[in-house]
Amino acid sequence: MQPGTERHNLVVELLAELNRSGALTASMLSQAGILLLALAVAWLSNRYFKPHLGLDHARWKFGGEGFSRVYFPVSALLLVLLGGAALTFAQPLPHHLLALASVLLTAMVNIRVLVYMLKHAFSQAQWVQRWEKYIAGIIWLIYALHVLGVLPEVADLLDGISFHLGKSRLSVLTILQGLASVAGTLLVAMWLGRLVESRLMAAQLMNLNARVVMVKVIQTLLVVLAVMVALPLVGIDLTVLSVFGGALGVGLGFGLQKIASNYISGFIILLDRSIKIGDLITIDNRQGVISGITARYVVLKGADGTESLIPNDTLVTSTVVNQSYTDRAVWVKMPVSVAYESDLELVLRLLESAVAGHPRIAAEPAPRGYVEAFADSAVNMSVGFWLQDPENGTLGLRSEINLKIWQLFREHGINIPFNRLDVVHFKPHERLAGDGNLQGLE
Numbered sequence: 001m002q003p004g005t006e007r008h009n010l011v012v013e014l015l016a017e018l019n020r021s022g023a024l025t026a027s028m029l030s031q032a033g034i035l036l037l038a039l040a041v042a043w044l045s046n047r048y049f050k051p052h053l054g055l056d057h058a059r060w061k062f063g064g065e066g067f068s069r070v071y072f073p074v075s076a077l078l079l080v081l082l083g084g085a086a087l088t089f090a091q092p093l094p095h096h097l098l099a100l101a102s103v104l105l106t107a108m109v110n111i112r113v114l115v116y117m118l119k120h121a122f123s124q125a126q127w128v129q130r131w132e133k134y135i136a137g138i139i140w141l142i143y144a145l146h147v148l149g150v151l152p153e154v155a156d157l158l159d160g161i162s163f164h165l166g167k168s169r170l171s172v173l174t175i176l177q178g179l180a181s182v183a184g185t186l187l188v189a190m191w192l193g194r195l196v197e198s199r200l201m202a203a204q205l206m207n208l209n210a211r212v213v214m215v216k217v218i219q220t221l222l223v224v225l226a227v228m229v230a231l232p233l234v235g236i237d238l239t240v241l242s243v244f245g246g247a248l249g250v251g252l253g254f255g256l257q258k259i260a261s262n263y264i265s266g267f268i269i270l271l272d273r274s275i276k277i278g279d280l281i282t283i284d285n286r287q288g289v290i291s292g293i294t295a296r297y298v299v300l301k302g303a304d305g306t307e308s309l310i311p312n313d314t315l316v317t318s319t320v321v322n323q324s325y326t327d328r329a330v331w332v333k334m335p336v337s338v339a340y341e342s343d344l345e346l347v348l349r350l351l352e353s354a355v356a357g358h359p360r361i362a363a364e365p366a367p368r369g370y371v372e373a374f375a376d377s378a379v380n381m382s383v384g385f386w387l388q389d390p391e392n393g394t395l396g397l398r399s400e401i402n403l404k405i406w407q408l409f410r411e412h413g414i415n416i417p418f419n420r421l422d423v424v425h426f427k428p429h430e431r432l433a434g435d436g437n438l439q440g441l442e
Helices: 010-021 026-053 058-090 096-121 126-147 150-160 172-201 208-233 240-254 257-272 312-317 344-355 395-411
Strands: 162-165 168-171 280-283 286-293 297-301 307-311 330-338 368-374 379-387 430-432 438-440
Touching (some): 010 096, 026 058, 026 096, 058 096, 096 126, 126 150, 150 168, 150 172, 208 257, 257 286, 257 312, 286 307, 297 312, 307 312, 330 344, 330 395, 344 379, 344 395, 379 395
Antiparallel strands (some): 280 286, 297 307, 368 379, 430 438
């Protein structure tokens, strides 16, 4: 701290005023009355007036939820400031109690806003829920140090630890301020990105791939803009971005090709509409429904619930079987064998009736039975149909149809042949006679 510089400590000044004049002075009682009245009005307004603002409406849910979190501290802070201004007009004296209350209410607003933005910017991250209390505690600690007058001393100490980088002087305080500035602007950018994503993804009239592309482009631009705003705030020239660009180019040459390839491939996939969320695809012996497309990979959810993360460049460079590219329906064939003495025309009708009318099977084209081949011990037949929802799997459907075929065959006397194996057991005291009859061994 520079010699002769006077630091104001709200707590010390409030205690000094109480020690000097007492707690029952007109000024102190007026401040206490204004503070209690502001808190009471804010609490009543938060409980009875806020529910009628329509903040829970789907159109305002995202912003309304954030406003609901800060409604009480913001309303109380405004009332305290208005009361303090009116009291200052009537009594032009320092009002330390109201000043201290304003700082604490501002801290509450900042904590709730920051935690809310973190939850929405990192909605899929579990660490936000685990660290929520610690983040709030850190902010409260900073404000406590500020109120107690310790924060300026800590800032001077950190500013004294410095070094020179070229013509620039860097201190620990400057570095921490820079990190806080970049983190704050990035947090705002990611929060705005989530807000834009929620609005665009709800626009059903727009193609899904176009919505995803727009969301990713806007989120990328917001992050770049946040960095460009944050750097000048801490006195860093934007020309350092050229150095960063050169370092990025070297990194791409030495090992970041895959990351860049996946990122670009993600945009190619979205723009050419070769695959989209909800498609049923098969790649590298993996079959499933695309449940998500990110900048680096595609989430493929299998029928058994497992999720495979497939890099985007794999989808661009490999053969992908998209079973729902133009039509979601797929052809399914179920084989069955019958005995030679069976009425084949009756069997064909029974096979077709076994699958007809099932809610998952398309009525047009209608299911059809086939006589495929005359085998050694049976006639090989099959029934084919178009499945309308292949993403739900076929094992359960095949089981239902097989059971119905079995019941129809039993009702109409249709036999399903099977290989028979006759086993002859020889006892140790028996042998085969010349005529093939068993005779006892002497």
